Amino acid sequence: MKTLIKGGTVVNATGTATADVLIDGETIAAVLAPGSTLLGFDIEQNVDQVVDATGKYVIPGGIDAHTHMQMPFGGTEASDTFETGTRAAAHGGTTSIIDFVVQYAGENILDQYNLWQEKAAGQCAVDYGFHQILSDVQDSSLTAMDELINEGVTSFKLFMAYKGVFLSDDGQIVKAMQRASDNGSLIMMHAENGSVIDLLVKQHLERGETTPYYHGVSRPWQAEEEATHRAIMLANLTGAPLYIVHVSAKQAVEQIAAARDNGQNVFAETCPQYLYLSLEDQLGASSPEWGEFEGAKWVCSTPLRSKHEGHQHHMWQGLRTNDLQVISTDHCPFCMKGQKDMGLADFSKIPNGIGSVEHRMDLIYQGVVMGEITLPRWVELTSTTPARMFGVYGKKGVIQPGADGDVVIYDPNGHTSIGLEKTHHMNMDYSAWEGYEIDGHVDTVFSRGRMIVDDDAYLGRKGDGAYFKRGLSQYLI
Ligand code: DUC
Numbered sequence: 001m002k003t004l005i006k007g008g009t010v011v012n013a014t015g016t017a018t019a020d021v022l023i024d025g026e027t028i029a030a031v032l033a034p035g036s037t038l039l040g041f042d043i044e045q046n047v048d049q050v051v052d053a054t055g056k057y058v059i060p061g062g063i064d065a066h067t068h069m070q071m072p073f074g075g076t077e078a079s080d081t082f083e084t085g086t087r088a089a090a091h092g093g094t095t096s097i098i099d100f101v102v103q104y105a106g107e108n109i110l111d112q113y114n115l116w117q118e119k120a121a122g123q124c125a126v127d128y129g130f131h132q133i134l135s136d137v138q139d140s141s142l143t144a145m146d147e148l149i150n151e152g153v154t155s156f157k158l159f160m161a162y163k164g165v166f167l168s169d170d171g172q173i174v175k176a177m178q179r180a181s182d183n184g185s186l187i188m189m190h191a192e193n194g195s196v197i198d199l200l201v202k203q204h205l206e207r208g209e210t211t212p213y214y215h216g217v218s219r220p221w222q223a224e225e226e227a228t229h230r231a232i233m234l235a236n237l238t239g240a241p242l243y244i245v246h247v248s249a250k251q252a253v254e255q256i257a258a259a260r261d262n263g264q265n266v267f268a269e270t271c272p273q274y275l276y277l278s279l280e281d282q283l284g285a286s287s288p289e290w291g292e293f294e295g296a297k298w299v300c301s302t303p304l305r306s307k308h309e310g311h312q313h314h315m316w317q318g319l320r321t322n323d324l325q326v327i328s329t330d331h332c333p334f335c336m337k338g339q340k341d342m343g344l345a346d347f348s349k350i351p352n353g354i355g356s357v358e359h360r361m362d363l364i365y366q367g368v369v370m371g372e373i374t375l376p377r378w379v380e381l382t383s384t385t386p387a388r389m390f391g392v393y394g395k396k397g398v399i400q401p402g403a404d405g406d407v408v409i410y411d412p413n414g415h416t417s418i419g420l421e422k423t424h425h426m427n428m429d430y431s432a433w434e435g436y437e438i439d440g441h442v443d444t445v446f447s448r449g450r451m452i453v454d455d456d457a458y459l460g461r462k463g464d465g466a467y468f469k470r471g472l473s474q475y476l477i
């Protein structure tokens, strides 16, 4: 199958150009001046389909480097399966996800990796890779790290919170970092001081403060800043590269910026919820159905932060200065009925997570509309840098000859209304983004040369998406 995408504005991280894009089979064959001929042939006469992209952006497919499809967590399981979650991703212009293999304390990592491969095999609408979660790091996990790198799993997530579930102590963290420093892999860190949070949670509950709002109050920015600083120091000690996930506190960004100014390999992502939503939104949330438990819809960790402290504004700034390099979703959806409502009488029993995989490209495009970031920066944050950070650049994250034909035609004059009864393909009984009106629209999505979404219609099939082995990070200095 040969496709010519004609007349659009090709947007890469490096800039924009009006160009035609020729996809041959699964691969981008050429990026050409509009109307070019190839070796004397009229290209239009020699392709199977021509797609007119005049007035539209032609961008590399989005890469969401942080998702949790069907993750067992909080006494339940994230409600999107690999099938439903990746189909929603496709609708939103995301053509690759990197999901997390979960190891709980005591489980064998390689068994878990094989289990996750089984869960995803034949299910996905878009291509996928894996990170590995290491919990309560044991020596057997350290040898398994080397084996996983050969399988294309080159990044390992550790937790400084969730004692008894995920948490590793500082000695265990240093051991894993030493190994990463030797084998070239990337340590990802959930940076929140878990024992401080556990204490505050207990104290709030003892005072009868049980509503979702207290989830955020019990995870203050000081707990994020402290853990971020500690993680940076431990990485400094060991020489391991470090990537802080889901940053929401401006003080954490300042720690990351200082480390980067010192030349340390420290990187970080933030997520749409930390750019647009606040603790006050959560406190003010109420509905006839749920009352003030409505706020459970936005219970995630790290939590939403106060807008009076200016965190959201600081996240946009960090994205401009490159102190934050990646935007992922931390897509971890749960339904209100039967899942979030486990915490009706106790906020600490609400499964943590928000689902956004479908809306990341649209939501971050609003940053372009609002003048917070440039058009190429949008592509860099949502596709190009995730590809480089996680070792798939060249195949993914760029429109250039030889890259996979993962291409999105985005219409800046289109419009997208987000809501449960409107744009919603995720397997959730609510939308965390209900009522958001987006200037822009994902028109057509190609995954390795196949058109899988066109005008909101899904044209792909379950199992189209393939596992990609990742190399070591291409972003280290
Ligand atoms: N945070 C969440 O909100 N959900 C999954 C795990 C995490 O760290």
Ligand code: ZN
Pocket: 190, 245, 246, 301, 302
């Ligand atoms: Zn986390």
Ligand code: ZN
Pocket: 066, 068, 330, 332
């Ligand atoms: Zn996560």
Ligand code: ZN
Pocket: 411, 414, 415, 441, 442, 443, 455
């Ligand atoms: Zn459209």
